[in-house]
């Protein structure tokens with residue numbers, strides 16, 4: 001499944017990252033400790049985080065994650081959107097909880 | 111580039127997390143342009159990012175100097191901050207003196223130095239209390 005397809009299943013919106021909508025999602029990773037994510041998240045994972053500041057973009061890009069998912073209707077900061085556009089990192093915003101995101105991903109074969 | 115090495119220099123601003131990671135992002139782009147293998151790029155970029163963030167949040171900012179060539183990426187991040195009193199302790203997973211403010215942003219897991227150790231092919235740290243810290247990271251790549 002790619003980023004656009006997952007976003008649709010989550011009833012989400014892709015906030016930025018036009019060029020990365022086709023990127024394949026190889027798994028889900030959920031954690032809010034940035035160094036922990038860089039140590040453990042597998043390449044190609046979609047990353048669920050409640051952080052909305054600009055540093056999450058670098059973490060996603062450096063760890064080669066497929067996209068960032070902001071649960072519970074969290075909105076990204078303006079600087080985050082700009083940086084994500086520049087680095088071509090897709091951000092999906094959804095009203096669902098992290099748990100629901102994982103369940104839907106699982107039900108769809110991720 | 112008389113010696114065949116590409117040299118890069120970046121200033122790392124103090125206490126400003128908005129621009130933290132810019133140097134690492136730039137270096138990553140250079141490595142991509144040079145056609146270096148993605149595995150080595152990730153090792154270099156993640157370890158440099160962790161050292162850069164540490165220089166920002168613990169070391170009052172500093173500078174990064176990078177040399178690329180002859181199968182070797184060498185990254186030196188130096189700050190004039192407080193230094194690390196007990197390096198052995200600081201290298202342990204989970205040990206952190208990060209402030210509540212940066213913890214709220216997701217830093218402070220105490221995983222940065224262990225990550226560098228894991229991703230770097232060679233790691234040397236020189237640190238002196240009250241003087242500063244110098245983190246030297248080497249990542250080797252197959253010479254083509």
Ligand SMILES: Nc1ncnc2c1ncn2[C@@H]1O[C@H](COP(=O)(O)OP(=O)(O)OP(=O)(O)O)[C@@H](O)[C@H]1O
Nearest residue numbers: 035164168169200206207217218219220221222223
């Ligand atoms: N450049 C530095 N100057 C002074 N102290 C440092 C420096 N780098 C690391 N330290 C000390 O070592 C500790 C451990 O560093 P490490 O990078 O492993 O974790 P952290 O920065 O606290 O959290 P994380 O990296 O997981 O966000 C820090 O909390 C700090 O006390």
Ligand SMILES: [Mg+2]
Nearest residue numbers: 160164222223
């Ligand atoms: Mg750190």
